[in-house]
Amino acid sequence: MQTDKIINHIVDWLKNYATKANVNGFVLGVSGGVDSGVVSTLCAMTGLEILLLEMPIRQKEDQVNRAWEHIEDLKKKFSNVKAMSINLTPAFENLHATFDVNDADFPAEKLAFANTRSRLRMLTLYYYGQINGLLVCGTGNKVEDFGIGFYTKYGDGGVDVSPIADLYKTEVYALSKALNLVESIQNAIPTDGLWDVERTDEQQIGATYPELEKIQKEYGTKAEADYEGRDLEVYKIFSKMNKAAQHKINPIPVCDIPEDWR
Ligand SMILES: NC(=O)c1ccc[n+]([C@@H]2O[C@H](COP(=O)([O-])OP(=O)(O)OC[C@H]3O[C@@H](n4cnc5c(N)ncnc54)[C@H](O)[C@@H]3O)[C@@H](O)[C@H]2O)c1
Ligand SMILES: Nc1ncnc2c1ncn2[C@@H]1O[C@H](COP(=O)(O)O)[C@@H](O)[C@H]1O
Ligand SMILES: O=P(O)(O)OP(=O)(O)O
Numbered sequence: 001m002q003t004d005k006i007i008n009h010i011v012d013w014l015k016n017y018a019t020k021a022n023v024n025g026f027v028l029g030v031s032g033g034v035d036s037g038v039v040s041t042l043c044a045m046t047g048l049e050i051l052l053l054e055m056p057i058r059q060k061e062d063q064v065n066r067a068w069e070h071i072e073d074l075k076k077k078f079s080n081v082k083a084m085s086i087n088l089t090p091a092f093e094n095l096h097a098t099f100d101v102n103d104a105d106f107p108a109e110k111l112a113f114a115n116t117r118s119r120l121r122m123l124t125l126y127y128y129g130q131i132n133g134l135l136v137c138g139t140g141n142k143v144e145d146f147g148i149g150f151y152t153k154y155g156d157g158g159v160d161v162s163p164i165a166d167l168y169k170t171e172v173y174a175l176s177k178a179l180n181l182v183e184s185i186q187n188a189i190p191t192d193g194l195w196d197v198e199r200t201d202e203q204q205i206g207a208t209y210p211e212l213e214k215i216q217k218e219y220g221t222k223a224e225a226d227y228e229g230r231d232l233e234v235y236k237i238f239s240k241m242n243k244a245a246q247h248k249i250n251p252i253p254v255c256d257i258p259e260d261w262r
Helices: 003-021 034-044 061-077 089-099 109-132 142-147 169-178 201-205 209-218 229-244
Strands: 025-029 049-054 081-085 134-136
Touching (some): 003 034, 003 169, 025 034, 034 049, 034 061, 049 061, 049 109, 089 109, 142 169, 142 209, 209 229
Parallel strands (some): 025 134, 049 081
């Protein structure tokens, strides 16, 4: 992997995009995970105005600590980086009480509220983006965005630009080392942090990112019959999630109106 070339390429891409869009820079959320750690660093390297938001919602202390360790490290290295903590817990609790849904009646309520956390962060990013002339920068990687659709539609999936969406998770980890991020971020275990009872991505999905990547790279060229053992198990997980995620991967369906009806 030509890490330095990839880093320079992404930094130039971000800079060119912001210049053409005539904006001051980017705003993004920093969670204490490796994806936002890498993306915030690449954004900082553009030299443009960068605003990092740490947005706790009933957040675990270790995630908040990691996020701030990374943010403080970036602020030391880059004078163009500013950061704020926006506590979204009260807003989330308010919504929770306002919707007044009982998860005994609606089993999907827990999932809907997990996704609501992500959507609250999205609206916060767009608020701070618009008032500061900044674009919202996404942090999704290739497995989450184009493999298994492991993100919240119009939550963390609602962004203006997506600089690492063509990188596999192992490549993101490689960039975190090359960029010399703080150790805690380099070693952070992937989690969506959206649930009251902590669960890692691997626990939720039933496979690791390296396992999923192997299947994603071969997807379309190999069929189920080509796999056995653990690979077969992961193929089934990947394939099921990929099919279910097509509505996220493809453009929104538009109902075409026949021309001769106009
Ligand atoms: N990066 C991360 O690690 C990360 C971040 C956020 C969320 N997540 C995970 O991602 C998952 C998100 O849940 P989700 O995918 O059920 O929620 P979602 O809200 O992202 O997508 C489901 C919604 O999509 C719409 N939809 C469903 N089928 C459709 C179709 N055929 N056509 C058009 N629209 C359709 C419906 O409105 C449905 O409520 C959760 O498991 C969450 O934990 C992971
Ligand atoms: N607590 C958080 N503060 C700021 N930004 C956050 C927080 N949690 C998540 N984010 C943003 O959303 C994406 C995706 O998050 P996952 O943890 O992978 O679900 C993350 O990269 C941050 O940009
Ligand atoms: O998106 P992040 O930064 O939260 O990374 P991860 O998904 O690995 O927790």
